[in-house]
Amino acid sequence: MATLSPITKHPARPLLNLDPILMGGVIILCGAGLAVLYSAADHDAGVVLHQSVHFVIGFLVLLFLAQIPSKQLFKWSPWLYLGGLALLVMVLFVGYSGKGAQRWLDLGVIRFQPSELMKIFLPMMIAWYLSDKHVPPSLRYIVVALLMIAAPVWLIFLQPDLGTAVLVLSLGFFVIFLAGITWRLLAVSGGLILASVPAFWFYLRDYQQQRIITLLNPESDPLGAGYHIIQSKIALGSGGLYGKGWLNGTQSQLDFLPERSTDFVFAVFGEEFGFLGTVLLLFVYGFVVMRGLSIASYAEDTYSRLLAGSLSLSFFVYFVVNIGMVSGLLPIVGVPLPLISYGGTSMVTILAAFGILMSIHSSQNMFTS
């Protein structure tokens, strides 16, 4: 793949440390996002403007992080992780509730979800911890790393926010996997996780259980829990090969599709731009992930490699879970479509992750030049 071509051919440090290839993909996705949001939000330019503001804020964070050398991030990692944990504990006591879950912290000016921060802080922490360990890491270190993962995951699960908990959990595993865990250990821990699934089931809240049941048989509750998935499949399926055209999706324009500017925005996209549109979008997402993995593979030090790899994979998990859920392959766990779904926190988090990727990319350029 083109994105995996040797980066050593770029001798010059890119402008402001921004990787033009990665940045191009991000801008394409954000542009598509704004267009489809305009359609999903009943042609409300205000929503598009808001999302643009989110993008600008996220871009400033990206720009800032891209200038920070990965060495610096390495040093901050444990403190950021501990700070993040503290915020998660705070959420449980003084958090702001919404939709039956306590996820937000109100800082007066802005309201944000500390669990989003963990999507960056946790991989940083695990990467920090495993960066100076032997490859493959021994069981002892892996157990410690697992405990580091378990703490925030448990706190997020308590909120409860199943989607983010699973996402953060998978990020931790990615770091361990990339750090070179042996296949034997991987098999054992995989087996343990599978074995714990039934026990875990009883800890799920009713609505979370319901989501999984509804996924398996959405028609069982067509007006309640199954309504989302039925309507989103209708939206996608009726889009056909070429789509109904921008602003012409009847499922979305006529309010049949719920949450169509947030978690279900992909259904709007699929209805209006058809199979050709969705495949093209998948291609761009794949391109961005591959570019991230490429940056990871050329990174100079262990910490950067692990962090770049896991952040790329977190982006990958985001869009696969979202599209899988909207198309009826995965349970509805409330994961937004990265860079397209309406929402400030996830937009800023994702762009921050890209900022770190770019910082790692330019640090490596410095070494090679």
Place this chain on the structure above:
Amino acid sequence: MAARDFFKDIRLEKRYFRTRIYLVALLVLLCILILALRLFYLQVSSHDHYATLSHENRMKIVPVPPTRGLVYDRNMNLLAANKPSYQIRVTPVEVDDMDQVISQLGRLIDLEEHHLKKFHGDLKRKQSFESIPLKVNLSEEEVARFSVNRHRFPGIEITAHASRYYPMAGVNAHALGYVGRINADEMQKLDRKDYSGTTYIGKVGVEKFYEQALHGTVGYQHIEINAQGRRLRVLESIPPEPGKDVMLTLDAQLQEVALQALGERKGSVVAIEPETGEILAFVSTPTYDPNQFVSGISSMQYAQLSDDPDQPLFNRALSGLYPPGSTIKPMVALAGLHYGVTRVDDTMWAGPYYQLPGSQHKYRDWKKEGHGRVDMPKAITQSCDVYFYTLAYELGIDRIAEVLAQFNFGSRTGLDTWGEAKGILPSQEWKRKAHGQPWYPGETVITGIGQGYLSATPLQLALATSVLATRGQGVQPKFLRKFLPADRASGDGIGEDLVSAQRSVDIADALHWDRIVEAMEDSVHEPNGTAYAMGKHAGYRIAGKTGTAQVFSLKKDGEYREYVEEEIDEKLRDHALFIAFAPADKPKIAIAVVVENGGGGGTAAAPVAKAVLDHYLLGNEYAQQDAS
């Protein structure tokens, strides 16, 4: 970087990591492939299925009810119109606190117990997203009051409908009938598709008989709706075909005159144009206001109408059965001539009573002392009972029945309406079938003066009179004059008159007819005629015959029937009847009048007929002058 393992092998680590990255990249590609396949399945393979579902989601077919045809009288006076009416409707799902909202609405709109009762009934039956009428027929004031406060009432709206309106109220009620809400029974029978947007259906009368034509054909709108079911736009529409406007044969002014002439009394007037069979007047009193049925009559109002001892809802003209009394005599006379039992100028001695051979029973004449020597014309003019007792006996019941049948006694006239009574035309066979008994000669005797089993509706009497007027040319009576063309504003304005089927009476000798008609003229215009009081000032020649139908028999076995009207209960008094046509030589109108418990035909019924004839033949002015 700090704190590295001492033996860390960077090259090995890099190789390890590269392998893992490749594995991960493979996983990414695999997942993307799975998603792409899934999307291909949804968007390409199953596209038709989901496209259909999407189409069904957003499309709704809404019926558009046709406008009901208007009804006019023969002079284009509007008898049944459509007027906008306003309903206030509630969509329960959009209302948070129903009780509170209803009580607030109660301050703007006059809500009565029965409105609320019906509403709460509907509320239980219907689904919460269906809108339910709370009150129909809002006044303009109520509409205005609500409109100002509309913003306070989400889920409540006022809708406009076309509602039936009868501008002349009760004047034509028994001919026209009325429309009302479709009930469950009617729903079973009618074409649900065609009535999918219709609220009202003809219940009785012309409104019912011509329901199909008046109703029209339903139209459709394909509308786009959103998930809340709100209409967004019309994608396609098939306009409804409005109901046909009809012109009836009725003369609305004549209806008013007849109604006025009957006044407070119970009775009926039916007038026919003899040549065409067109019903000019069709009145039954007391009448009722059909408008109260349109928007749903309250049970109290309905009870008031149906429990009224005078039975305003009963259509006397169509279903009221009365013994024809002496009005039958001209027809019995014709039967006598037809079968050669007697000749016009044959005379007989008519004493105070008649006795069957070998019987002691006395059949008394209405005239205590008898009429003396009478021939047929005199017997008709003076309504001599003994003459007709004799003639009837000589004819025999079956021959009488044969002739009366040709005047349509005993069978429905086939008038274009519903609920017509057939009456009874007795014969030997009829009695065997109906009562399982043989016919007695005495029953033939009283049939000769229109008593006994014989009974007929005012409509049948009017038709028989019309047959007399045309000397045997019977026609099919009808209410419908024509269907008016839809574009009559631009066209010639008049559709084709419908032509009635003809059916003539098998009495060939024109001379017979002439003599009978002359005798009927005499009964109106000669001083010894039974209806002379009516005829002496008439400006045209009338041929008529009075009749009195017994309600309650006072004469017990030969006792002389004599009572002072005021002394007996009104309900037991005789019915007064009168039949007539005019002008006698070239009849334009034939009429039958029944006044229940009115007493004598000449005094109670004939003046009613006179008022109607005067108006029809001489015009409004004269009629008013005469009435005062």
